[in-house]
Amino acid sequence: MSKFENYLQVVQHCDHVPYSSNGLTSQGELPLLLEDGAMVGTLLPPVTKALIDYNTTLVPAPFTFSDNGVKFNAHVQTMDQRTQVVSDLMTKWRLDKAFPALAGWRDELYAVYGSDGLPAFVMERAATPLFGVATFGVHLNVFTRDQGQIKMWVARRALTKPTWPGALDNCVAGGIPYTYSTKETVMKECDEEASIPESISQNAWNAGVVCYYTSTEHGLQPEYQYVYDLELPIDFQPTPKDGEVECFYLWDLEQVKQHMLKGEFKPNCALVAIDFMVRHGFITADNEPDYINISAHLHRKLEFPGPKKST
Amino acid sequence: MSKFENYLQVVQHCDHVPYSSNGLTSQGELPLLLEDGAMVGTLLPPVTKALIDYNTTLVPAPFTFSDNGVKFNAHVQTMDQRTQVVSDLMTKWRLDKAFPALAGWRDELYAVYGSDGLPAFVMERAATPLFGVATFGVHLNVFTRDQGQIKMWVARRALTKPTWPGALDNCVAGGIPYTYSTKETVMKECDEEASIPESISQNAWNAGVVCYYTSTEHGLQPEYQYVYDLELPIDFQPTPKDGEVECFYLWDLEQVKQHMLKGEFKPNCALVAIDFMVRHGFITADNEPDYINISAHLHRKLEFPGPKKST
Numbered sequence: 022m023s024k025f026e027n028y029l030q031v032v033q034h035c036d037h038v039p040y041s042s043n044g045l046t047s048q049g050e051l052p053l054l055l056e057d058g059a060m061v062g063t064l065l066p067p068v069t070k071a072l073i074d075y076n077t078t079l080v081p082a083p084f085t086f087s088d089n090g091v092k093f094n095a096h097v098q099t100m101d102q103r104t105q106v107v108s109d110l111m112t113k114w115r116l117d118k119a120f121p122a123l124a125g126w127r128d129e130l131y132a133v134y135g136s137d138g139l140p141a142f143v144m145e146r147a148a149t150p151l152f153g154v155a156t157f158g159v160h161l162n163v164f165t166r167d168q169g170q171i172k173m174w175v176a177r178r179a180l181t182k183p184t185w186p187g188a189l190d191n192c193v194a195g196g197i198p199y200t201y202s203t204k205e206t207v208m209k210e211c212d213e214e215a216s217i218p219e220s221i222s223q224n225a226w227n228a229g230v231v232c233y234y235t236s237t238e239h240g241l242q243p244e245y246q247y248v249y250d251l252e253l254p255i256d257f258q259p260t261p262k263d264g265e266v267e268c269f270y271l272w273d274l275e276q277v278k279q280h281m282l283k284g285e286f287k288p289n290c291a292l293v294a295i296d297f298m299v300r301h302g303f304i305t306a307d308n309e310p311d312y313i314n315i316s317a318h319l320h321r322k323l324e325f326p327g328p329k330k331s332t
Numbered sequence: 333m334s335k336f337e338n339y340l341q342v343v344q345h346c347d348h349v350p351y352s353s354n355g356l357t358s359q360g361e362l363p364l365l366l367e368d369g370a371m372v373g374t375l376l377p378p379v380t381k382a383l384i385d386y387n388t389t390l391v392p393a394p395f396t397f398s399d400n401g402v403k404f405n406a407h408v409q410t411m412d413q414r415t416q417v418v419s420d421l422m423t424k425w426r427l428d429k430a431f432p433a434l435a436g437w438r439d440e441l442y443a444v445y446g447s448d449g450l451p452a453f454v455m456e457r458a459a460t461p462l463f464g465v466a467t468f469g470v471h472l473n474v475f476t477r478d479q480g481q482i483k484m485w486v487a488r489r490a491l492t493k494p495t496w497p498g499a500l501d502n503c504v505a506g507g508i509p510y511t512y513s514t515k516e517t518v519m520k521e522c523d524e525e526a527s528i529p530e531s532i533s534q535n536a537w538n539a540g541v542v543c544y545y546t547s548t549e550h551g552l553q554p555e556y557q558y559v560y561d562l563e564l565p566i567d568f569q570p571t572p573k574d575g576e577v578e579c580f581y582l583w584d585l586e587q588v589k590q591h592m593l594k595g596e597f598k599p600n601c602a603l604v605a606i607d608f609m610v611r612h613g614f615i616t617a618d619n620e621p622d623y624i625n626i627s628a629h630l631h632r633k634l635e636f637p638g639p640k641k642s643t
Binding site: 307 | 351449513514515537538540541543556561610611612616617621622623624625628630631632633638639640
């Protein structure tokens with residue numbers, strides 16, 4: 022039994038936040054604004070309410086609210102100050118068990134970029150959905166050629182993962198820790214998740230960026246995934262190392278498609294695999310009726326600033 | 333002397349129609365609507381005025397105007413009827429020398445798609461900018477590997493071409509004639525423009541679609557270009573055949589970049605070459621500050637329907 026009838030349904034399952042003219046959905050969310058008016062995130066009503074409550078307990082209040090959105094107050098001017106304010110807030114909410122999202126605290130910092138492309142502040146990864154800020158990761162398609170035919174290494178996520186346990190995943194993926202480049206992140210994760218040594222992972226190349234706007238029970242999640250490809254020698258096999266991956270499969274693209282239509286992939290990983298299938302001529306304008314629409318969902322224009330310098 | 337400082341300026345030179353919430357620019361254009369309300373094109377004021385004048389000379393009038401846009405009248409119901417109405421109109425305007433765009437008449441039919449993804453009508457290629465309808469083409473990146481390094485075959489357009497004579501172009505490109513598939517179009521153009529035989533051109537693969545919204549003195553031009561890649565053996569050389577191409581150059585990607593920044597490429601061909609550079613890891617998130625913005629310009633979401641079936 023298939024969960025999805027076609028690739029279009031697969032991409033729409035992930036990139037499911039409706040398009041709008043101002044970047045806002047109709048869920049009554051409040052824009053998180055920087056001093057120059059740039060919108061860097063959105064808060065859903067329960068978060069807005071909790072933030073108003075928190076703000077009134079502090080003097081001077083770190084945030085200021087208006088009809089347009091919520092801003093940092095005038096005395097919170099530098100990246101370090103904004104980072105401290107957000108850290109204090111999220112630590113308090115974590116202790117209070119205010120939002121389930123914070124139960125997944127990772128001690129991993131993500132950058133939130135301003136319209137100048139520089140980090141406006143950094144914040145705990147698990148808290149990003151509460152502020153609805155854009156996040157940035159790398160996903161690596163690992164493939165080999167068997168008598169000319171492309172086969173893809175697909176990971177099954179460990180059953181102990183807090184999110185999407187047991188789901189299918191791209192061979193290697195990870196969030197970009199603050200101060201890492203995308204290539205450094207790929208090489209680090211290649212070693213940790215798949216035992217791929219630097220001598221091989223250095224051959225991975227950046228092949229694009231997949232952008233989509235998804236949401237979970239934790240909040241709105243506009244995401245950018247830098248896509249890398251890595252061709253392995255036919256005799257090299259990725260092996261789990263850090264416990265994030267249960268096992269790896271080597272499948273031809275028709276097999277990948279069948280597992281995808283059954284709904285076995287983590288939704289955003291399916292997008293990355295579809296992008297691979299598009300770039301390598303497996304999904305084509307001649308064999309896929311929704312080709313243009315699928316490409317649009319892989320390259321959603323997000324209304325939140327990204328980095329201008331390498332991440 | 334460079335015309336452009338960076339890739340972002342190159343892509344913005346082509347994809348230069350401003351984003352808007354309703355798909356309309358601020359040039360006072362009139363939407364061309366189908367019966368179900370789908371907007372399939374836009375008319376700039378001089379075209380609207382000429383169409384109103386033309387419409388009043390015929391009984392029954394083929395078009396009907398409202399504040400929302402212009403539609404075919406109730407008695408123009410089928411694809412054939414719409415095609416005939418547009419053909420009569422453009423033939424009249426061509427004879428009257430009403431618009432310079434029609435001096436480039438090619439006797440080549442382009443399909444205009446409705447929201448069901450089927451052709452609503454077909455019309456002469458040279459007339460498409462007057463109606464601002466979306467057009468569809470194929471562009472082929474032809475490359476080879478010289479000791480592992482990618483080199484790209486770049487075409488110089490014939491000096492006798494009516495548009496962009498002498499400019500640099502992708503190795504092979506062409507509009508998709510009504511009834512042709514994208515792959516058939518690529519193979520036809522490979523033979524005609526570059527003397528690449530079917531035995532080689534059949535290896536070309538569809539690697540994505542580049543979408544942008546440009547305009548010329550003839551009107552607004554939302555365009556979809558299906559991108560193909562073809563790797564040639566190092567000893568095979570494309571050769572001009574039908575007079576469309578002056579000569580071919582074999583350049584490494586750094587050379588392609590330098591000619592591009594000098595403004596030597598036909599603008600949309602530069603986009604296709606940049607998309608190639610992105611997919612093959614020459615332009616990366618780590619070496620290109622505007623990576624995300626460039627990707628967005630290569631994948632503009634256009635508000636006009638495209639084909640749902642293979643073209």
